[in-house]
Amino acid sequence: MRTLAAAAGLAVLAAALSACSGSGGEPEISVNLTGRDARAGGPVKVRLAEGTLERVAVTDGKGERLPGRVAADGSSWTSGRRAAPGTAYRVRAVTEEGGRAGAFFATAEPDRVNKVTLAPAARSTVGIAQPLSITFDHPVGNKAAVERQLKVTTSDHTAGSWGWIRNYDGRDRVDWRPRRYWRSGTKVRLDARLNGVDSGTGGWFVRDYSTRFTVGRSQIVRVDLDSRTATLVREGVWVRTLPVSAGTPGGQKASWGGTSVLMAKEGTVNMRSETVGLTGGDSYDKMVDHSMRLTWSGMYAHAAPWNARYFGSANRSSGCVGMSDGDAGWLYGQVRPGDPFEIVGSGSKGAPAPGNGYGEWNLSWPEWRSRSALH
Numbered sequence: 001m002r003t004l005a006a007a008a009g010l011a012v013l014a015a016a017l018s019a020c021s022g023s024g025g026e027p028e029i030s031v032n033l034t035g036r037d038a039r040a041g042g043p044v045k046v047r048l049a050e051g052t053l054e055r056v057a058v059t060d061g062k063g064e065r066l067p068g069r070v071a072a073d074g075s076s077w078t079s080g081r082r083a084a085p086g087t088a089y090r091v092r093a094v095t096e097e098g099g100r101a102g103a104f105f106a107t108a109e110p111d112r113v114n115k116v117t118l119a120p121a122a123r124s125t126v127g128i129a130q131p132l133s134i135t136f137d138h139p140v141g142n143k144a145a146v147e148r149q150l151k152v153t154t155s156d157h158t159a160g161s162w163g164w165i166r167n168y169d170g171r172d173r174v175d176w177r178p179r180r181y182w183r184s185g186t187k188v189r190l191d192a193r194l195n196g197v198d199s200g201t202g203g204w205f206v207r208d209y210s211t212r213f214t215v216g217r218s219q220i221v222r223v224d225l226d227s228r229t230a231t232l233v234r235e236g237v238w239v240r241t242l243p244v245s246a247g248t249p250g251g252q253k254a255s256w257g258g259t260s261v262l263m264a265k266e267g268t269v270n271m272r273s274e275t276v277g278l279t280g281g282d283s284y285d286k287m288v289d290h291s292m293r294l295t296w297s298g299m300y301a302h303a304a305p306w307n308a309r310y311f312g313s314a315n316r317s318s319g320c321v322g323m324s325d326g327d328a329g330w331l332y333g334q335v336r337p338g339d340p341f342e343i344v345g346s347g348s349k350g351a352p353a354p355g356n357g358y359g360e361w362n363l364s365w366p367e368w369r370s371r372s373a374l375h
Contacts, residue, residue, distance in 0.1 A: 082196030112203025130338025141200020163371030225345030243312030249347030258351030
């Protein structure tokens with residue numbers, strides 16, 4: 001038989017001891033969260049009036065338990081995770097004396113929910129420069145609280161750090177970048193234990209997230225703006241050098257320099273000048289084959305047969321790295337998302353911002369670590 005009593009504004013439960021306990025009394029537990037509109041975001045605390053707690057289970061409607069620990073003196077139990085908003089919980093406590101007690105409470109619905117987008121895709125194989133990236137639907141005010149819930153596990157104990165940046169579309173984003181490029185074969189797992197965390201002005205997280213990926217072979221595409229070439233280097237060995245024509249120096253049509261990361265292989269893309277701010281005599285509207293995206297602002301490596309007379313001799317594109325159909329098709333078949341494109345030479349418009357694609361590789365290691373909310 002279970003009985004429920006209220007004490008000091010807390011949920012207090014008394015339950016009959018089993019006949020074999022020999023006590024004949026009823027244990028009482030109090031829970032710090034009560035009713036059906038309890039405040040989320042903090043741990044659940046269960047306290048026993050008399051006796052010694054053996055174990056406590058706090059379970060939500062999906063059957064998932066909050067982890068927790070009984071205090072050394074056996075008088076209380078505290079969850080290791082926060083109570084999530086909009087969630088009903090059932091509490092079950094067992095004492096060493098054989099008593100059992102239970103309680104129920106539910107947390108208030110969140111005023112606003114913050115969701116995330118993870119990259120790279122789960123179970124994908126990526127290049128050596130691919131960071132872990134989390135983009136938030138709404139602003140994150142409590143960056144340190146969020147970052148504490150993000151755990152990265154690697155198969156070879158890779159050194160890395162989270163860094164907060166502004167995504168190209170203005171949203172908050174946090175990336176985990178290794179100190180140096182990944183080693184081939186590294187397996188990476190992210191556990192984002194965000195359920196029950198208040199992100200600040202952006203609202204609550206109402207679920208956990210996870211993803212995992214594997215780092216493939218080492219490949220680097222080295223683009224030299226002075227020699228107008230792109231060279232593929234695989235596992236430190238030269239594979240092939242292609243003649244290219246990059247962005248026209250000296251203005252908006254110049255290519256980005258520094259290091260960009262292949263974001264996606266997009267195939268045939270309709271490229272229009274107005275999307276990158278070029279109008280008038282610089283306008284264009286083309287279907288472009290073998291398109292490999294390098295930045296959110298519209299820089300690609302791709303086939304550009306209309307520029308054939310400039311391959312290897314002059315940079316005359318509208319910002320992208322163009323090459324012949326055959327060469328672009330070959331490179332498209334060799335690279336994978338996450339491969340770095342290291343662009344050197346004169347005439348670039350500088351390195352892209354960290355949030356313009358994966359531009360964080362243009363920051364030194366101390367600069368990158370300084371963007372962590374925990375450093």
